[in-house]
Amino acid sequence: MNIRVTLGFLIVALVLGGAVYGLDKFNIGPTAAANANATATTTASQQPQVFQFDDQKVNAFELHQADKVVRVEKQGDNSWTVAGTGDVANRSSFNSLIVRMSQLKATRGVADPSTDLSQYGLDPPKESAVAVLDDGTRYELDLGSKTPVQTGTYAKKADAPDIYIVADQLSTDLERLISDPKEPPTPTPIAATATPAVGPQPEGTPTPIP
Numbered sequence: 001m002n003i004r005v006t007l008g009f010l011i012v013a014l015v016l017g018g019a020v021y022g023l024d025k026f027n028i029g030p031t032a033a034a035n036a037n038a039t040a041t042t043t044a045s046q047q048p049q050v051f052q053f054d055d056q057k058v059n060a061f062e063l064h065q066a067d068k069v070v071r072v073e074k075q076g077d078n079s080w081t082v083a084g085t086g087d088v089a090n091r092s093s094f095n096s097l098i099v100r101m102s103q104l105k106a107t108r109g110v111a112d113p114s115t116d117l118s119q120y121g122l123d124p125p126k127e128s129a130v131a132v133l134d135d136g137t138r139y140e141l142d143l144g145s146k147t148p149v150q151t152g153t154y155a156k157k158a159d160a161p162d163i164y165i166v167a168d169q170l171s172t173d174l175e176r177l178i179s180d181p182k183e184p185p186t187p188t189p190i191a192a193t194a195t196p197a198v199g200p201q202p203e204g205t206p207t208p209i210p
Contacts, residue, residue, distance in 0.1 A: 055099045143155050
């Protein structure tokens with residue numbers, strides 16, 4: 001291949017790679033001017049710790065989205081019920097969400113975040129999750145919009161100014177449980193249908209082909 005063509009491809013690849021990195025690092029997207037301060041400062045090996053608490057001590061968990069509120073409460077057998085309705089809550093999904101929140105680490109943090117939280121979809125937040133411990137301590141996580149290049153979701157603790165980028169899965173699971181917090185019904189097993197036995201055929205009668 002012509003060396004000039006090879007060098008040309010290499011330069012284009014470097015420029016494109018730098019552009020993607022710059023978009024994510026400096027949060028330049030549809031609201032470039034508003035989000036210019038959203039610089040990621042940590043690496044994958046330096047993920048900031050957002051929360052750290054004992055998930056076994058959580059006795060109530062709340063999900064908020066606009067005017068929707070879902071609260072589940074732990075029972076004596078460690079099951080969960082939906083407050084206000086008494087419905088059995090989706091135990092495995094709520095346990096999974098609580099465990100992840102109790103040890104939540106961000107993929108990275110945002111340096112010198114703007115005080116205008118609406119730039120991150122955090123004023124007001126799109127969703128919130130609140131873990132209430134048995135001693136009354138509350139841990140609230142607010143979730144905002146996705147980053148311009150879809151590398152995560154903006155998040156912050158309700159009682160601190162720091163802004164983080166967390167995995168999108170957290171927001172996805174929260175939205176799903178707000179829509180339907182109940183335990184899914186157990187599928188009814190389908191009974192096997194007996195195949196009738198084929199008896200001896202009268203002489204001269206052709207045997208049916210199955």
